[in-house]
Amino acid sequence: MTTEQNRLNPEKLTPTDRSQIKRLPQRGEYDRQVIYQILDEGLICHVGFEANGQPFVIPTAYGRIGDRLYIHGSPASRMLRTLKKGIEVCVTVTLLDGLVLARSAFHHSMNYRSVVVFGTATWVESEAEKGEALKAFTEHIIPGRWDEVRQPTPQEVAGTLVLSLPLTEASAKIRSGPPIDDEADYALPVWAGELPLKFMALSPIPDPRLTLDVPIPGHVENYGRSM
Template identity: 50%
Template sequence: MSDTVDFPPTERTRIKRLHQRAHYDRETVHAILDAGLICHVGYVIDGQPYVTPTMYWRKDDRVYWHGSSASKMLRHLGTGPRVSFTVALMDGLVLARSGFHSSVNYRTVMAYGNAELVSDPEAKLTALEDMMERIVPGRWPDLKPPSPQELKATTVVSLKLEEVAAKVRDGGANDEPEDLALDVWAGVVPTTTVLGAPIDNPDLKAGIPVPENLKLIRFG
């Protein structure tokens, strides 16, 4: 666990079980968020809990996500309710000599707060540019600018990172001392995020090469 505390733990974010895996520092939280692209947003509508997976991006101490203005989730989140925001990355299968101690290596972030609607048109446009730069650095200037109708049809929501914690598990299996003599293999099978070779769209004009900036994409 890092000694730095940028996000003081609360009753919701204080990690009590295996607390040595907890991290409350900005560097760890940002690094995990910047390694992922899919989050899960939890919220309640009329007493019914929902958890929605969606793409996200980070800028400074704030995370953003977006979607259709007709989305039930985004219409609700535009009112500023409390939400939970989770990102989880799996780094490996941890295979112990017993099922009890078998696990996975992971990096996770959980945050809580009030969703905030990005309503200012310029701020929304900037946020969408940040999204595209997160996916493919340098691609935004090459794209057709969004039309006023497209901007109107898009809702952008953000969450300020204040009540947040990270939890990280790494390393090998933690078997019981008496199990170490067993004739059972133990170790870690790493998992990675791999991007494949770009595939041209069937309707792509002839002669358009694959952009060099696709080589700059980094996840995982």
């Protein structure tokens, strides 16, 4: 039912019992492009799963191609070996945009954009899809890098396990704007407002073994994550 509804409305995902935002539903967002933008701007996802009755949440890098999220790593990875079996997974990505300082301690908050994805990860066996996923990982870290570096060797590709997760059961949650205080507190002589935060890169530090005639590429010198 959900897959058919998503096909009929390609711009928005249909909420499920798991992906429906229940706490402060007005902050929920199911627009595909909003979800994709948050995923593309983030760098680290947290993968939640259960193995042998024990819950785990593992941070890892990821990449996106269309409506699929990819994670990768060593075949020896417990997380990847477990997910390869086809168990249910929950993946989260969060971007912190600022601190929200209220007049009361109770109403302090944060401005953020987050995505939660539910589904079953599958093992990528196709060499072509695997190659595209490896490119997506590199380009997600820094766009323009893939065409500049040495491509993976057959041995490196064979030594990498790639899993794919469909972006069909997902939602975003967004908080923005000033603090929301109790009406009686607005008269308090306490500074309140937003303290915006921004992810930024510092000056690149060359590898000590880098030859002097290799310039810093533009995609490194002008690096940024805002999408």
